[in-house]
Amino acid sequence: MPEPGLDMADRTNDFAFKIGTVNGTGSASANGLIMQAIFRMGIPCTGKNVFPSNIQGLPTWYEVRVSGDGYSARTPEFDLIVAMNPATYERDIADVRPGGYLLHDSSWPMAKEFLRDDINFLGVPLGEMCVREFKGARVRILMKNIAYAGALAALLSMDLDVIRRMIREKFAAKPKLIGSNYKAIELGYDYAMEHFDCPLPIRLETMDATSDHVLMDGNTAAALGCVFAGATVGAWYPITPSTSLMDGFQRFCERFRKDPETGERNFFIAQAEDELAAAGVVVGAGWAGARAFTPTSGPGISLMSEFIGLAYYAEVPSVFVDVQRVGPSTGMPTRTQQGDIAAVAYASHGDTKHIALFPANPEESFHMAVEAFDLAERFQTPVFLVQDLDIGMNDWMIPKLTWDDNFAPDRGKVLGADELERIKKFYRYMDVDGDGIPYRSLPGVHPKGAYFTRGSGHTSRGTYTEDADEYTEVMDRLRKKIDSAASEVPSPAIEMREGAGMALVTIGSCDGAVREAADILESQGVPVDYMRVRGFPFDPLVREFLDAHELNFVVEQNRDAQLKRLLVTETEVDPARIHSVLDYGGFPLSAAFVAGEVNERLGLTPDDRKLRPAAERPEGAVA
Amino acid sequence: MPEPGLDMADRTNDFAFKIGTVNGTGSASANGLIMQAIFRMGIPCTGKNVFPSNIQGLPTWYEVRVSGDGYSARTPEFDLIVAMNPATYERDIADVRPGGYLLHDSSWPMAKEFLRDDINFLGVPLGEMCVREFKGARVRILMKNIAYAGALAALLSMDLDVIRRMIREKFAAKPKLIGSNYKAIELGYDYAMEHFDCPLPIRLETMDATSDHVLMDGNTAAALGCVFAGATVGAWYPITPSTSLMDGFQRFCERFRKDPETGERNFFIAQAEDELAAAGVVVGAGWAGARAFTPTSGPGISLMSEFIGLAYYAEVPSVFVDVQRVGPSTGMPTRTQQGDIAAVAYASHGDTKHIALFPANPEESFHMAVEAFDLAERFQTPVFLVQDLDIGMNDWMIPKLTWDDNFAPDRGKVLGADELERIKKFYRYMDVDGDGIPYRSLPGVHPKGAYFTRGSGHTSRGTYTEDADEYTEVMDRLRKKIDSAASEVPSPAIEMREGAGMALVTIGSCDGAVREAADILESQGVPVDYMRVRGFPFDPLVREFLDAHELNFVVEQNRDAQLKRLLVTETEVDPARIHSVLDYGGFPLSAAFVAGEVNERLGLTPDDRKLRPAAERPEGAVA
Amino acid sequence: MTYIPKPAVRHPGLGANELGLHMRDYEGTISTLCAGCGHDSVTAAVIQAFYELSIPPHRIAKMSGIGCSAKTPAYFVEQAHGFNGVHGRMPALATGANAANRDLYYIGISGDGDSLSIGLGQFCHAIRRNVNMLYVLENNGVYGLTKGQFSASADIGSRSKRGVPNKSEPIDPVALALTLGATFVARGFSGDKQQLIPLLKAGLMHKGFAFIDVISPCVTFNDHVGSTKSYLYTRHHGHELVPVDFVPIRSEISAPSNNGGRTSITMHDGSMVRFRKVPEDYDPTDRLSAYEHYRSLQNRGEVVTGLLYLDPSGEDMHDDNATTSTPLSEMSHEDLCPGSEQMDALMEEFR
């Protein structure tokens, strides 16, 4: 029996572990069980899937960070690794931090060359036990997963009652599965209790910090947003990591939007033949008066660009959700990145500019999804909800979503039959109110509302033109219209700190890591202000904030500093004030990396720093 | 008979006129005849087509500027208008500058309300004469065109011998048409001589300024560039204004690349089913070792963006010609703009950046087309030749193109069978030379050269990866590779003037107007330096130039200051030094507009200026 | 704005329809197509079909892509909403619009470039999806608007002139629609309004995807490969004999009004097309025999016209989806939003 606790201080409710398995072996359930149990113990936690772009047989990991302080960013340092995949033993063992633990299946001996003496090996004969206790290959594979969950329960001091209750809930419809799951949990639990000094210094202790929260991924949240916003038409072409958004929309619609008696559905989902068609369906539906959206990822944005330009120029409300993955081209479909910021802002040829919203977590995914439809209809234009794989597909702890029944959707300037009847003549693209936003009519409502929508040159009256002045009039109004959205999109999230001389600026899912980095920097005697951009075109506050700081570190997850590029061109801030901190290897950002980069730019040597040195940066971290 | 010369000083070899007709009536021949005759008289001239996006029955104009000084920009001031289209009488009459001339068909009376007494009306009974002299509707319509050319010959003092020679050349294959054309010329000529005080003060006088020149449009020139560069595969989907480029390529290939005996062709043209396919054909052909290209326009760029990203990431040489038209969306297909600069620079989702070349005239179209293939193969990446409708479809006077038979194409780092045989192992994406450019192999050459090309994550060895470091290594090399092209693309054209305190910066077809504007400004006591950007990524000289001037006016033809945006983000010059002068109504830029805008920004009142006031700006000109 | 006078598509002889509307109420803006263009004849037929069916103009949605053909929705029923989208992507726009509002009459007008090249995928999938619309393909074998390149159906109208053997087949939209399971497949000829108008009316009344391929000659670029008189030939051979921008004014081609089963019609370029109407006793409800009939006559060089196939079952994409009968675009927010109670309950499931 190894000596648990080797070089490890007490780390109650503050540690990270991951579970390495093979995809297709059903480990997601066990991992979810573990994560949920911690959450139900009232302890803040986040879970991240690291999975391959195939269906079965390749390595996959589930990373859990437990943080009583509520930090949610990924940390690339693991105190414990459950290594269930022999193919990745070497890598997993190398990834355990000195003094940490490796839990593995000791049914077969571990190869000598992998052993490290600065970590603790916790061998549990999972395979052996499951072969002994269960029958059939399929059940044995599945129960082995549950068994490691049991071992973890003992090692980390999870509440067994919580776990049992979860199993009961889960298999309520198939009660005879409950017994075998109980059994498997106990197998692992008992073995660990017997053979190791449980719990480990990394351990859980019940708190009350999650009772107002839920565990949810951003695609589910955004899907809910679409349902609550009243979206009725969803069109899509499957693409990782956006697929689960439409799955969610479908699921919620089947539940909330189907007449229980007639089976009639208040929604229409089109699995289109490709992304061009999906965009077309959305534009067609938006034109005809439905709230319509399509979820996609980078390659889809490229393919949709022609239609996006049409929707911009013909002024058709439409919502595009870009769940970003690693580009360019097919890139790494199961890894996260923020590489489409620039592509989305000016998508399509010619002069265009688009409203975009950048949620930082599933809570914002929900609210911004709702807002996207309002903005699309108010401004009669494509609106982009830009999230990423990390937000979209990972488990986040967020405050329970609530809904205000007084919410009334902003359908924008749509003329009804009565209004059309009253007015003398309807001109689709006339700036009647002087705010750049024209009035719109829907097909079928009234003969006076009829006009000919087109992506070719048109006048403010909606007629065809090749005349310079007539064309320019509409284009200038369009610029004014979109620019005026700057103060209507979500304003930046700003946090000022006492004595801060410089600032961290970021976007989207970098939020957690960058705010945590600000805490680290402050603890190192370097207080920094913080701004997270939440919408495009940029709120005037963005420029003000940048101007107020001599030094702005713009932290983002792409190679080419796309947010910085946008900030410089759109706010015309002096580029000399802006420094980039970039990480784009496909993993969610870590606070240590951000703090390390800032320190390095500030010329602090590693000795000056109080926390982790730069060497502990996540894979692929580059300045 | 009106009084020619009303308020008109002598303007020998320095004036502009246009001919308004109906499209489909065959006026292009007559207009070409006129233009060519002036050119053959040795006088510098340029011709611009203003045509509608349909086939028959709508107004169309041909604008000719005659400039002994060699200015080639469009001027929106017309000294004479040939108004052959009653539907546009009103507009045409309004467009004549005070003191100028309107030539019209007086077979039918001109409506009273159109008359202006500050211009000269020159009525020629063209219809009547042609009905009298010719038989058949078709011949009458065609001959009426030739007849107005005859009248112009008299009024402007064209050399009739030149015209007759041209007619003989033109109809060499069908000599019996020569007589009727002679006749038609004479009808117009004689009538004008008899009824007007010929020649007018705007008149031609033989010079010797064109003997080393040709008249050519940029699509023809670029097509020639493709042929001479050794392009063998052309793929396209028809789109105005790029169509004539492939027409030209086909024509030249039929002539130069077909075995006269066997009929075998050294080229392959694929009229693809759409732009996505055209791009795919080019990428496939580039991968297999051919020099391949596709001509398109804005909507095509949008549709091609997915493939462009693939070619960038998989490093496949490919040439894209974007003949820009007015966007966004379908926009105005027969009008010119520079609206795709931004779209092209970073086309496709994810982090990308592309080499782009910006010719200013057909001469550069030719040379840059050749260079595009060299750069594409040297850097193994998509290269964009970005011109516009004005360059592509209008008649420009350029120096005769010459060809250096010592030219050897730069095929880049391609390993042959012998080299592959010798090396130990071939790794497709390895930075062997430290210059960011890997070695390439072609399919079919040698088993050792085989590798699996993909747009998904790959290592420097060419294998699949989802690993952060391996992915990042390739992405960082790609950035380095493309950035290193900055000093290989054509360097900016720079002209410094004595005592200049500020600068005009521009791109592409704005060249003529901006250089002429510099002359105007100098004549007004405001000397300015001049820079025209010719390639992207920007040569280091670009930044130097911008930094050397407190005030840089960036002149371009789009609404959103796309060149300025690129300059600011890529050079990180302080945006405060840069001011935009924008014109985007679809007409080629005029010098008066540019000079006027600059004056206005400098706070000069109209009285301070020596030349034309701002009111004479072209339609659609906006700051 | 047009210079060349167009034949006015007015029929003063006809009175008001059931809605009290006249033919002119179904007209649009003046056509800017070439004089004699087949598409203008189709427009006239469409006007008459809507008029005869007494469809309220504003309940019509006119959808199109880009091309000469795609312009035509501007030329009929001015009081209908129109959407002239992007090239080849009309089917997606129509699908979306129909998804949002199932109660309108959808008519899509397309060209052979629009439908068979850039838009082929969308065309096929609209068939598969069985969108409730009338889809009219104005088929001229060329890309009219970009000046006469051959389209994927280039052979249409010139079967007799096929020269090179073993060249790949043109894409035949009728055979394709039959193969893909379209629920209404017909072919018409722009010059035969007598046949076309009833087909259009039937297509408009059909529930599901109604496809009509209309042979609609392009008077301007009606050339054949290899013809030395062709526009392309003229353009590609140095010395011009005719100015390249000259478009002679021609009148539309029309078929004798009471022709029987078979008619030979001379096209603008002198070629002859043999049209053959489906026989009186033809049964359009058997898909496989429709295909056989169509193909065997085609192999004999005849262009079959008429209603070729009809699936009378009357279901469309909304039936497949079980969409509610109220148009989705007209549902109130209350009907759509689950509300706070449901939200609160749902949240418990995410713990």
Added chain:
Amino acid sequence: MTYIPKPAVRHPGLGANELGLHMRDYEGTISTLCAGCGHDSVTAAVIQAFYELSIPPHRIAKMSGIGCSAKTPAYFVEQAHGFNGVHGRMPALATGANAANRDLYYIGISGDGDSLSIGLGQFCHAIRRNVNMLYVLENNGVYGLTKGQFSASADIGSRSKRGVPNKSEPIDPVALALTLGATFVARGFSGDKQQLIPLLKAGLMHKGFAFIDVISPCVTFNDHVGSTKSYLYTRHHGHELVPVDFVPIRSEISAPSNNGGRTSITMHDGSMVRFRKVPEDYDPTDRLSAYEHYRSLQNRGEVVTGLLYLDPSGEDMHDDNATTSTPLSEMSHEDLCPGSEQMDALMEEFR
């Protein structure tokens, strides 16, 4: 890197081929597909076909789009050049590569999502263009790689289970290829290598576009609409019975090796597919009867396999283009550049 052991596709019994190469010289990297995936069986057949034809590995170009199927070119003939492009656009890449170098053996591997949804237009136009290549569609009725959404051919393999009447037809690639004029049309089944290998060999040797639709079951997402056991159902209904990411390891389906004309095969989900080989005396050179034969058996619920149509005339897109026989990619600049003299002469024409 794979955890689940794959059946090694080695046949030690077979000796060297004409080039002195062994079967293993035609293998690729280890498959990362699910254990039992039909695509792996196709891969094995492809390996054997190349081996038996003694084609030099480096003279093969392997083209694909994106999908599980599209990954497979990595798993055969490692010494061949491969291009795994973007989703649905393999035909264009293959056309371009073939245009550049007509002398290689082109094999394209696609999926039903890749070919019949996003890539439908490109698939049809590659047929029309008659690109000289073997195009293998690994047809499983689902989008494997994105986890089991139904594809446009969803009915394949589950004809017997069609429930809802009058739903639009699936897109049938064989009927489509026949209709569009493909010069070689066949269907195989991943489980029947005995039939598949000769078809692959014939397709590789065919000059022009050779299309083989291979029914290749997806062991993981082989579900049917409406089935309560299906993956989608499990995923969409709150309480899970089986972990959503559990993929049971199954063995590939194979047909009895000496089956006669007709065989019924049970799929992983228990459904039965009735395969029917074309009869011995079948004449594959008549396109219209091929279509009839295919369709009528299909209407009886049978999936016809074998060589359905063959145009033996032996022309391809290069013949249509009269391309020179030397691959364009190998032409020297001297052969391609007109040179200064021609330039000077040409300039005189622009004055």
